[in-house]
Amino acid sequence: MKEYKIGIIGAGTMGNGIAxxxxxxxxKVTLVDIDQSILDMTRTTIINNMNRQLxxxxxxxxxxxxxxxxxVFSKDINDLNDCDLVIEAIxxxxxxxxxxxxxxxxxCKDSAILASNTSxxxxxxxxxxxxxxxxxxxxxxxxPVPVMKLVEIIVGKNTSEDTVNFIMDLxxxxxxxxxxxxxxxxxxxxxxxxxxxNEAALCYQEGVASAESIDQIMVLxxxxxxxxxxxADLIGIDVCIYILNILYxxxxxxxxxxxxxxxxxxxxxxxxxxxxxxxxxxxx
Numbered sequence: 001m002k003e004y005k006i007g008i009i010g011a012g013t014m015g016n017g018i019a020x021x022x023x024x025x026x027x028k029v030t031l032v033d034i035d036q037s038i039l040d041m042t043r044t045t046i047i048n049n050m051n052r053q054l055x056x057x058x059x060x061x062x063x064x065x066x067x068x069x070x071x072v073f074s075k076d077i078n079d080l081n082d083c084d085l086v087i088e089a090i091x092x093x094x095x096x097x098x099x100x101x102x103x104x105x106x107x108c109k110d111s112a113i114l115a116s117n118t119s120x121x122x123x124x125x126x127x128x129x130x131x132x133x134x135x136x137x138x139x140x141x142x143x144p145v146p147v148m149k150l151v152e153i154i155v156g157k158n159t160s161e162d163t164v165n166f167i168m169d170l171x172x173x174x175x176x177x178x179x180x181x182x183x184x185x186x187x188x189x190x191x192x193x194x195x196x197x198n199e200a201a202l203c204y205q206e207g208v209a210s211a212e213s214i215d216q217i218m219v220l221x222x223x224x225x226x227x228x229x230x231x232a233d234l235i236g237i238d239v240c241i242y243i244l245n246i247l248y249x250x251x252x253x254x255x256x257x258x259x260x261x262x263x264x265x266x267x268x269x270x271x272x273x274x275x276x277x278x279x280x281x282x283x284x
Contacts, residue, residue: 004170007032007083007108009100010090011042011073014117017145018087020046023070024063024146025174030072030079039073046071049146081107085170087139089117092242097121098129105130113163115139120190120243122250123156123183133158137167140187141176143234151176156183185250190243193231197240198259200228204279205261211279229279233272237265 006022008015011033019031019042033039050064059067072079080086086104090096097116104114113135116126127136138154151171155164164180171178181188200214209217215227232240240262247256265271265278272278 004084005030005082007080007086009033009077009080009086009088009104010117011035011038012089012091013143014141014145015087015089016042016045017143018089018117018141019071020049020067020146021174021176023067024050024059026066026070027174028070028072030074030083032074032077032080034075036075039075043068043071043073053146077103078107080104081109083108083112085113085115085167087115087117092119092121092239094121094125097126101126101129101136105132111135113137113166115167117141118154119239120186120246122185123154123159127156127158134160135163137163138183138187139167139171140189142189149175149177150189151178152187152189153178153180154183154187155180186243186247191247194240194243194247195255197228197232197235198244198256198262201232201259201261204229205259232262233278233280233282235272236274237262237271237278241266 004027006027006029008019008029009032011031015031019029022029031042047068050059050067053059054061054064086108088097088100090100097118101114108114110132114130114132115137116123117139119140123136123138127133130136133156136156137159140152140154142148142150153164153167168178185191186194203209203214204211211229215230218224218227241258244256244258269275270277273282276282
């Protein structure tokens, strides 16, 4: 299986993490993004992250050099035409993703599997954009990808058993733990996580406690590695709102309606770590 070629479209936080992991396990990776500056920054990020692993003794210098050489950075989506698996890791927006899936369906060879790293968008809806629904699946990696073990595998109604088995086996080859679920709004991870983040935001909005106190209670009392508000900052306030709206609209349940404080933060561009301010302040 290690002879298979991996394509990734989108060189943001998730895309560069996915490329990092596959390259470490000797897969040839083509990472595509329309913005050359993002590709340049991503290459630097991957090198820096691998050097951190080097300093911790997780990998050696030969592995760093070989892994970087396994990645081709490209602005041309047509460079994915010979990939056996293409993982889409672009902005969490159905219209943008659907356009990319239509394009990939035309570009990629018939046997190629198309996967989405979406954290909430229906795999069934994305597969409907293609003529290969049996070869479409969700691979929801967790952030930071090189550290987190879970890959949430989302099985669409038309996803073939062969596709599922291939992706399950492949995930294990890169030292991840794949866990299956069926396609449903927010899948399992975000259907449970987002209401918790939303409720934490409501507690903050209502003055029940400070952001620090809310997070400390969940970390110290519930054993969470990170509090829900700090996690919201890491994910991005705008992304949290997007996922909550999908849950709210698709499941028709008011418990998923985004807290007003989240909407205000988005309006004021306080989106979390990526903008330097969210529930917490961050220095760039």
